[in-house]
Amino acid sequence: MNPVAITGLGLVAPHGDAPEAVFAALMQGVSALRPVFVDLPKPAVAATVAFDETRWFSKLQLAGVDRVSQLAVAAADLAWRDAGAGLEADPERVAVYAGCGMGGAAALETAYRSGGRVPPLTIPAFMPNAPAAHVAMRQGVKGPVLTYSVACASSAVAIAEAARAVAAGEVDLAIAGGSEALIVPGVVLAWQAMQTLASVPPEQAASAVRPFASDRSGFALGEGAAFLVLESAERARRRGARRYATLAGWGCSSDATHLTKPDAPGQARALRQALQRAGLQPRDVGYCNAHGTATRIGDVVERNALAEVWGDALGDLRVSSTKALHGHLLGAGGALEALITVLALHHRQLPPNAFCAEIDPACQLNLVRETGCAAPALQAAISNSFAFGGTNSVLLFTQP
Amino acid sequence: MSSLPALQALIHEKYGIEPSALDPQASMRDKGLDSLALVEFLFAIEDRFGITMPDPDPGLDTLAQLAAVVDQVLAEKAATTGQAEKAA
Numbered sequence: 222m223n224p225v226a227i228t229g230l231g232l233v234a235p236h237g238d239a240p241e242a243v244f245a246a247l248m249q250g251v252s253a254l255r256p257v258f259v260d261l262p263k264p265a266v267a268a269t270v271a272f273d274e275t276r277w278f279s280k281l282q283l284a285g286v287d288r289v290s291q292l293a294v295a296a297a298d299l300a301w302r303d304a305g306a307g308l309e310a311d312p313e314r315v316a317v318y319a320g321c322g323m324g325g326a327a328a329l330e331t332a333y334r335s336g337g338r339v340p341p342l343t344i345p346a347f348m349p350n351a352p353a354a355h356v357a358m359r360q361g362v363k364g365p366v367l368t369y370s371v372a373c374a375s376s377a378v379a380i381a382e383a384a385r386a387v388a389a390g391e392v393d394l395a396i397a398g399g400s401e402a403l404i405v406p407g408v409v410l411a412w413q414a415m416q417t418l419a420s421v422p423p424e425q426a427a428s429a430v431r432p433f434a435s436d437r438s439g440f441a442l443g444e445g446a447a448f449l450v451l452e453s454a455e456r457a458r459r460r461g462a463r464r465y466a467t468l469a470g471w472g473c474s475s476d477a478t479h480l481t482k483p484d485a486p487g488q489a490r491a492l493r494q495a496l497q498r499a500g501l502q503p504r505d506v507g508y509c510n511a512h513g514t515a516t517r518i519g520d521v522v523e524r525n526a527l528a529e530v531w532g533d534a535l536g537d538l539r540v541s542s543t544k545a546l547h548g549h550l551l552g553a554g555g556a557l558e559a560l561i562t563v564l565a566l567h568h569r570q571l572p573p574n575a576f577c578a579e580i581d582p583a584c585q586l587n588l589v590r591e592t593g594c595a596a597p598a599l600q601a602a603i604s605n606s607f608a609f610g611g612t613n614s615v616l617l618f619t620q621p
Numbered sequence: 622m623s624s625l626p627a628l629q630a631l632i633h634e635k636y637g638i639e640p641s642a643l644d645p646q647a648s649m650r651d652k653g654l655d656s657l658a659l660v661e662f663l664f665a666i667e668d669r670f671g672i673t674m675p676d677p678d679p680g681l682d683t684l685a686q687l688a689a690v691v692d693q694v695l696a697e698k699a700a701t702t703g704q705a706e707k708a709a
Contacts, residue, residue, distance in 0.1 A: 279636070279637070279653070280635065280636040280637045281636040281637075281638065281652075281653045281654065281658055282653070284657060284658040284662075285657050285658075285661060338668075340661070340664060340666050341660045341663075342657060342660060342661050345657065542674060546646045
């Protein structure tokens, strides 16, 4: 199996579309969470993207292209460009692996509100594989173009699948990541009804999400897209590409216990798989970008899963959930957090676990406190994504 | 009166394409108005003119042809309305 290098990063996120600036904002603990839809019965908080679609599309090209696809096209294009020259590859040997939880939520919302006169391109705008298809059309990708809809693990699974295909030599280049854009009133109401969103007064919107804290009350929705370019380390070396990191291991497991309740043994299986594939021991991993949704149950379960696998080494593992700052991007969350993990490794800097004034005794972890810290000896880092449906995905990155 | 100027104005408004940039006799597909964009444009035409367009003829490819269809639908609508007024 060929080692897999990460050679390109692109994102369109609540903190912006320049990876370095986004990472700097996270290091400073800047929250992108704001009140949204103030006329809803219950206050809502979300992290939205300031996106200028005219940078990527003419008005004509926007016909039937939902925001979720627009964000994907932009982030994938930025990743492709970031990967630099020498990318010329046989289009049939290039692939797109895209995660998306819901598809074009805005298209559906518009259809519902149309009073019966439904826009004719609602279906192609809404379909969850539209983002991947638009990325493929934009970049001329003619190999596998696949969509993974695995709720909150969608794009982490997509990246792992891309890594597997690259490592096996099935494809030469992969654009892998995900997009999500569902900050529309109907979807926000549905999430509120699910009782998993942070409940805070509007003036506390910025600090609504408090992973692992005693006073945590859930997450906030976010939107955006993030993509990585993956290729074999050998190919990257040959073309002199910058290598941010190596995707050395990945794990994927199913709880098979409950549709929405997380399960520590299931998560632990994914963590062990990732370590095993990378040939590493828990103590070799210095940082964990946690799933950390700040729900009452989820954070404890994740802590227990880490404790089960890390054992005595748990205290040496620095942990943070950056969802406190960028919200939960659901189908795009795994990709955004993978990108942040890669940059943490690249810069040997750890972004903070914000707004955790007092850690929950049931969540005892060595959290990265505000405002982040240097990690000069960092050699390996993981990103956790644990989904509704019971699928657990862990990505393990090492220095290139 | 031909609907062509109104269609050109609508295309400019929706897609930012100047009337001078789209020859009424030239292929709309070549200008990026592919079958999906055309479906959406027909929807906008219906809204603008208050008419129901027939399913597009697959051979329809120029703005002049499209204007002719709109003119015909408008004429039929006017005739129907006229008859209704006479009957009343």
